[in-house]
């Protein structure tokens with residue numbers, strides 16, 4: 436275990452911001468935490484957990500200790516005729532895991548291909564895309580307490596999964612390090628494709644459903660994502676910057692009177708979800724620049740580091756977007772990205 440002082444997190448955030456942390460340590464085993472805690476200076480500082488920084492906006496240098504889990508083992512822990520249960524280290528890249536399961540012919544993770552970040556963050560964020568969420572396949576989450584290294588295991592029902600959230604993002608944020616995650620996946624002959632997301636179904640409509648394989652779904656998701664989503668290796672970003680806001684039926688009735696072409700999705704509880712990208716676009720903000728940051732002119736939900744932007748510039752741009760959307764629609768856009 437190597438403790439690095441005044442360490443740049445630029446390789447560990449997808450906005451590619453050159454922000455320093457006072458101390459940086461990679462955790463590979465339970466005893467690493469216990470060893471670190473014996474250092475009185477480190478133990479007295481605040482600690483925070485990061486993964487690949489693909490949902491973070493770092494606006495200033497960080498005081499204290501930043502830890503990152505690098506445990507990467509993947510092993511089958513149980514198997515029956517229909518299912519396989521795999522335990523995966525938090526340090527594995529999410530997309531590498533999806534690729535591995537698809538190559539094995541297992542169903543479950545294929546709709547979540549190409550989501551950046553680590554396996555450790557997947558239950559924290561309950562990542563989701565194309566009609567699937569990480570929680571659909573997670574059966575257990577194994578954690579380490581970052582104060583005393585104690586192990587704690589959570590069953591699916593303990594995780595309080597919700598839309599892009601879980602108990603690990605609420606009560607236990609920066610307290611429990613997700614160390615490994617167990618997934619239950621369906622074997623090839625027992626699974627079936629998840630085509631609830633209409634554009635995915637459409638893209639595969641030439642093939643009879645019975646002939647679809649996890650790899651075909653995976654390839655199609657990768658292709659759609661590559662066409663739509665800016666590559667953070669070329670231009671720094673953290674995915675969708677804002678959550679899609681939800682308004683009640685009364686407010687929606689007012690909105691549709693003023694904006695008859697408004698896009699929306701009626702939810703089961705009678706409220707309406709409105710695409711944040713549409714609100715930003717209608718507010719005339721698509722392509723808006725602020726210093727070295729911009730709202731993507733391809734997909735308005737993405738804020739971009741055009742090169743050399745400071746985190747504070749991106750945060751200011753986010754505030755401008757919030758103000759303008761609020762001014763035009765009376766709707767507050769809540770960031771999905773975690774601002775530190």
Ligand SMILES: Cc1cc2nc3c(=O)[nH]c(=O)nc-3n(C[C@H](O)[C@H](O)[C@H](O)COP(=O)(O)OP(=O)(O)OC[C@H]3O[C@@H](n4cnc5c(N)ncnc54)[C@H](O)[C@@H]3O)c2cc1C
Nearest residue numbers: 486487488489490551552553555556562563564613673674
């Ligand atoms: C181009 C792009 C596209 C994206 N598309 C999607 C998408 O389709 N769907 C989606 O859901 N998300 C998407 N995201 C967001 C992002 O990929 C996910 O939120 C991802 O899970 C973050 O993983 P990370 O390892 O980078 O975590 P980080 O961003 O480093 O951290 C996120 C949070 O998780 C916590 N955390 C990280 N690792 C651990 C751990 N081991 N133990 C405990 N806590 C931990 C951190 O403290 C922080 O609170 C996208 C991002 C980008 C850049």
